[in-house]
Amino acid sequence: MAHAHNLAILRGLIKFKSNTQKIWGVLILLSIVTAVEVILGIYKPDSLMAHVLGMKLLNWIFIILTIVKAYYITWDFMHMRDETKSLRRMVVWTAIFLILYLIFILLQEGGYVFDVYKDGFIKRDF
Amino acid sequence: MSTTVVNAEAEGKTWGGGNQPLKASYGKMMMWFFIVSDALTFSGFLAAYGFSRFKFIDSWPIADEVFTHVPFLHGQELPMIYVAFMTFILIMSSVTMVLAVDAGHHLNKAKVTLYMFLTIIGGLIFVGSQAWEWATFIKGDYGAIQTKGGNILQFVDTNGHRVALRDFAIADTHDERTAHTRDNGLWFVSEGSLPSYTVDEVYAGLEANENILVRTQIINDEGEKTVLSREESLKQIKENGTLVVEGANLHVNEYGSPLFADFFFFITGFHGFHVFSGVVINIIIFFNVILGTYERRKSYEMVEKVGLYWHFVDLVWVFVFTFFYLV
Structure with missing residues (x-):
C-alpha cells in the first residue's frame, strides 16, 4: 500500500522526516495552543479586555486559536492534507458555509431579543 | 474502424466504473x-x-x-x-x-x-x-436563593469572596419539614430532595452576619457580578426570595440562569x-x-x-x- 503523506506543516516552514514524527510535532503544537488558551483564561490580562467588533479581544483570540487547533486536527490527524482537493472542499466548505450562516442568524437574533428585553420596544423591524 | 476502437477504450477508462475520482x-x-x-x-x-x-x-x-x-x-x-x-x-x-x-x-x-x-x-x-x-x-457548592422572577442571588463577604449557605444560615430545628415520600403520602406524587435550609433560615443568617452581602446575576462594566449594599441585600432576600437552590439541574441552577x-x-x-x-x-x-x-x-x-x-x-x-x- 502506497501512502504518500504530505509531511510539511505551516506552509512548508516545518518539514518532518516521517509521518510519526509529524504526529508528535502536531501534538506539541496543539499542546502549546491549549496551554496559551488556559493561561490567558486564568489570568485574563486587562489589555485584552478591549471590545473589538462587539466582543472582547480575548474572546476573539480564543476563537482564532480554536480554529487553529481545529485546522491541525482535521488536516493532520484526519489526514485531510492527503485527500484530493475536491473531497477536501466538499467537506470543509459545506460545513464552514452552513455554520457561519447559522451562527450569524442566531447571534443576530439573540442580540436583538436582548435589546427588546432591555429597551422594551422594537428598534429595528426587518 | 481503428479510431472507433480507441474511442471505446477511452470511454471504458473514464465511465466503465471502478475508478475513484476522490481517491477515497x-x-x-x-x-x-x-x-x-x-x-x-x-x-x-x-x-x-x-x-x-x-x-x-x-x-x-x-x-x-x-x-x-x-x-x-x-x-x-x-x-x-x-x-x-x-x-x-x-x-x-x-x-x-x-x-x-x-x-x-x-x-x-x-x-x-x-x-x-x-x-x-x-x-x-x-x-x-x-x-x-x-x-x-x-x-x-455555595448554594443560592432564587427570586420570584427566577433570578439567582448569591452571597459574598465584604471582600467579594463567595460564602456558602451552610456557613451562615441559622437552622431552625423546630421548623423542619420532612420530605414527602410515596409510601407515607400520596403514592402518585413524588418530591425531590429538599434544600438544607429554608429562605427564612437564610434570611435570619444574613441578618445576623453584618459582613455578608448579596450578589446578583447582573454583570457590571468591569465584567464582574454586581454586589448589592447591605440594606438592599436584606430587602431583596426578604421581599423576593422564594427558593433555596443548591446545585444545578434542568429546573434550577445555583450558578445563574437555568438555561x-x-x-x-x-x-x-x-x-x-x-x-x-x-x-x-x-x-x-x-x-x-x-x-x-x-x-x-x-x-x-x-x-x-x-x-x-x-x-x-x-x-x-x-x-x-x-x-x-x-x-
Whole structure:
C-alpha cells in the first residue's frame, strides 16, 4: 500500500522526516495552543479586555486559536492534507458555509431579543 | 474502424466504473459525510447556546466561577485546570489513534493493538472525568436563593469572596419539614430532595452576619457580578426570595440562569455520548485487530475509519471547551 503523506506543516516552514514524527510535532503544537488558551483564561490580562467588533479581544483570540487547533486536527490527524482537493472542499466548505450562516442568524437574533428585553420596544423591524 | 476502437477504450477508462475520482474508498467518504452532518448538529447546539447567551448577555454565568473544582483538591479554586487536563487527555488519545492508523499502514499488528488499547484508555478517562464534572456541577457548592422572577442571588463577604449557605444560615430545628415520600403520602406524587435550609433560615443568617452581602446575576462594566449594599441585600432576600437552590439541574441552577445548566447538560452530554459510542466502536475494532481480521484482509482501513470518527469527537470537544469554558 502506497501512502504518500504530505509531511510539511505551516506552509512548508516545518518539514518532518516521517509521518510519526509529524504526529508528535502536531501534538506539541496543539499542546502549546491549549496551554496559551488556559493561561490567558486564568489570568485574563486587562489589555485584552478591549471590545473589538462587539466582543472582547480575548474572546476573539480564543476563537482564532480554536480554529487553529481545529485546522491541525482535521488536516493532520484526519489526514485531510492527503485527500484530493475536491473531497477536501466538499467537506470543509459545506460545513464552514452552513455554520457561519447559522451562527450569524442566531447571534443576530439573540442580540436583538436582548435589546427588546432591555429597551422594551422594537428598534429595528426587518 | 481503428479510431472507433480507441474511442471505446477511452470511454471504458473514464465511465466503465471502478475508478475513484476522490481517491477515497466508499466507506471513508461516507464517514466524512457523516462527520459533516454531525458537525452541523453540534454547531446547531452551540449556536443555540450562543443565541441564549446573547439574549441574556448581561446576566450569563461566568464559567470561571462555575468550574473551579479539581478531584482530590477540595476547597481550592482552580478554574479551568481540570478541563484543560480533560482536553489534553482527549488530544493525547487522538494522537495514539493516529499512530494506530499509521501502524496500520505498515501492517504492524502489534503496534496497532497497543495504540488502539491506549486510545480506549484515554477515552475512558475522559468519560470518567466528564461524569465527575457533572456530579460536581449537580451537587453544587455555595448554594443560592432564587427570586420570584427566577433570578439567582448569591452571597459574598465584604471582600467579594463567595460564602456558602451552610456557613451562615441559622437552622431552625423546630421548623423542619420532612420530605414527602410515596409510601407515607400520596403514592402518585413524588418530591425531590429538599434544600438544607429554608429562605427564612437564610434570611435570619444574613441578618445576623453584618459582613455578608448579596450578589446578583447582573454583570457590571468591569465584567464582574454586581454586589448589592447591605440594606438592599436584606430587602431583596426578604421581599423576593422564594427558593433555596443548591446545585444545578434542568429546573434550577445555583450558578445563574437555568438555561446555562440545560445547555451544559445537553451539549456536554451529547458529546459525552459520542465519546462513549466512540469507545465502544474502538473496542470492537480493537478485538477485530487482535483476532487478525484486518491482517487477513491485508488492509487496516477500518482502523482509519473509526479513527476519523474519534478525531471528530476530539474536534468537537475543542469547540465545546472554547465556548463553554473560555469565552
